[in-house]
Amino acid sequence: MIVINSRFLTQRITGVQRFSIELSLQIKKKLGCQVLFVSPPNILHNDLAEILEVKVIGTRTGHAWEQLDLPCFLNRTGKPLLLCMGNTAPVMYRNKVSILHDVTFLRYPKTFSKKFLMYYRLVIPWVLRTSRHVFTVSKFSLEEIVSSYKINRHKLSVVYNAVNPIFEHIGDDVLNADKYLFAVSSIKENKNFGIAVNAFKIVQKQISDLKLYIMGDMNADSFRNMGHLIDECKKDANIKLLGRVSDSDLIRYYSNAIAFIFPSLYEGFGIPVLEAQSCGTPVIASNISSLPEICGDSVLYCNPYSIEDIASKMEQIINNAELHDDLSRKGFQNTSRFSWRKSAEVVVRIINSL
Incomplete structure (x- = not known):
């Protein structure tokens, strides 16, 4: 069993969430019942949750759910492999694969709130250190991560974004x-x-x-x-x-x-x-x-x-x-x-x- 952290379904759709949704739909097609999608209770995209057959676990939301409720559930269910696609992941759970999209928060810190920066600067190094493998979305991002965190590049792989087929020319x-x-x-x-x-x-x-x-x-x-x-x-x-x-x-x-x-x-x-x-x-x-x-x-x-x-x-x-x-x-x-x-x-x- 592979568990996918589906907290992205509780967030407004930007690039990271779109990546997570599209990749999840494809993984669901490939692995079927071998994969379990889990989410906090505050889901925004119920249609997608239904397609992915999401299991709601825990009572917390946000980072508290990810760092507390999610690892508790995983530890109770045999410590399966966890896939986290939205940059962050439970730092105390080691049987995981993570995806870090970029390090914009390091290069352009003024873009983010102080609270956001403090959390990312604390959590991301631990996520990278405790993940069995890390994906990112371009060779450029891979080099940025390697240079920023001195991580072994053999632990990283590139998995590109793509575009949904609905994006095609429509005259108006x-x-x-x-x-x-x-x-x-x-x-x-x-x-x-x-x-x-x-x-x-x-x-x-x-x-x-x-x-x-x-x-x-x-x-x-x-x-x-x-x-x-x-x-x-x-x-x-x-x-x-x-x-x-x-x-x-x-x-x-x-x-x-x-x-x-x-x-x-x-x-x-x-x-x-x-x-x-x-x-x-x-x-x-x-x-x-x-x-x-x-x-x-x-x-x-x-x-x-x-x-x-x-x-x-x-x-x-x-x-x-x-x-x-x-x-x-x-x-x-x-x-x-x-x-x-x-x-x-x-x-x-x-x-x-x-």
Whole structure:
């Protein structure tokens, strides 16, 4: 029996949760009744919990459930192998495999609350030390983990993200009537939200009817130093802050954009790039962190520290139809390199070896 820590079902869906959900669905297909999904009682995604046949255990929630209720259950049931896919894991339980997606919390600590940082800095070294094997989502992240924690690289493996098949081109006459660039971002420091907005304003001077649509959590209360930028965006009629949207709406926004803009300073993988490419949208992406590894020659790279360079790349993709179509074609080819099925096969193979 393999037990999967399904605390991700109690959380809002971001990249880590999407990875955990997609990989879990594939592992369920492969292993069937050989795998047991367990979760705290505060499940948000009941439809997924039903598909995975989740067993609710314990009474606590959050980290307390993970560090107390989960290991108590495992110790009572013969100490089976545990798979944890959301960075953290019960530190006192040693028969486990863990997945650490990246070390953004070390490289960009201002992105996180003091409470979050304190917990991760305390727990992550113990998780790495007490796990039998550790996965991460790119070769870039693997090297970051090795250099940050001096862990033996033979203890780590790469299991890539992928994109759900629902992400495909869907035309929309209303959105297609607008000439817009699209970004999926937040006001976290590593997402480089401000520089994308400032680059757009340069291009806007040349193309007055150009718009910028931004999807993501813009909670200025958590990042007060960025609140002024959000206020500026709200005053610009050509910038639309969409907040969080459903997957169906996200697909439409991707599909009908001139280009997808992703000038991130630090990414363990960068799922939004593959989502945009699956919808046929050309991508302008940062030339650092994991993105060259994930994107190859399928995107138009930009210097994420240069407003002028990002603006120049925006103008290129808007004014050069041949470049636009070439990147769209290469994007489709790039996404075919990744699949949740293949990633699940990597995980299952190593789990079986343990």
